[in-house]
Amino acid sequence: MNERIVDLLKKNHLSITESRKKILSHFLDANGALAHADIEHKSGTEFDRVTIYRTLQTFVEKGMIHTIPTTDNSVRYALCKDECSAGHHHDDHVHFMCDECGTTYCLDHVIVPQVALPEGFKAIRNDLVVSGICNKCS
Amino acid sequence: MNERIVDLLKKNHLSITESRKKILSHFLDANGALAHADIEHKSGTEFDRVTIYRTLQTFVEKGMIHTIPTTDNSVRYALCKDECSAGHHHDDHVHFMCDECGTTYCLDHVIVPQVALPEGFKAIRNDLVVSGICNKCS
DNA sequence: ACAACAATGCAACACTGTTGCAAAATTTAT
């Protein structure tokens, strides 16, 4: 378990620090996406708030996690697949937010469909967020 | 012009106040969506920040405007179509955010497609945000 | 014009996110 975390950090050319290991482990343990506040609560007073912000930024830049657009305008993060890297993200999957339990899921196997836009509009990224009832709450 | 604004407020059983008239006129003038901060800047020191927040809330509740899910996690509002009312919103259209000019558009004629979800997930709302280059910037 | 009611401004507060800088930890070179 700890091995996998250290390997992940090494693979991304990041120095091995307590905060990074712990924050990364929270993502590996979680089944849904995590908000900054979630990590802050899970970590207690272990790290400074600022450290969490900077660690999340770093992880995003390295392609280890990705942000999720949410309808309630909170920022959430989830682990990326192995295919993702610093340059290339593979964020073409649908995200699901449960109205009941609040969990946000990456539906990795549900691909966002393309839509035809009006004349002159050029799509670069498509984000589809589905809200409703998740499989655990139904 | 002023007539239309007063009518819209009356139709929604809202008392006619300076703030509501001005804020509503900003939406009628704008071609894209507006954030709270946009209205604050347009209004100068005319109203208190809190009044703007409360007015926006009221307009949303009455079905006059709707919030737009954005990828940069800012809250933006746009005028609803006439079909929208306090109970029923018709928010099944795609939204577009221009990476160049930052404008957010309601693409009223582009409908969000349905997607097949994994077993146990039940969709209640679908929000599709497309980012890219708008017709004015291309 | 008046009473009843609703909306506003102000103050205070909580939460989110960013930056600069000194101290501490990690990595690299000796």
Added chain:
DNA sequence: ATAAATTTTGCAACAGTGTTGCATTGTTGT
């Protein structure tokens, strides 16, 4: 293993966003 070079962290300070309570003001219907 030690020391130097580089990164990361914690702290403090700050700006922005959004909410609430309460007294004051404005709007509405009679």
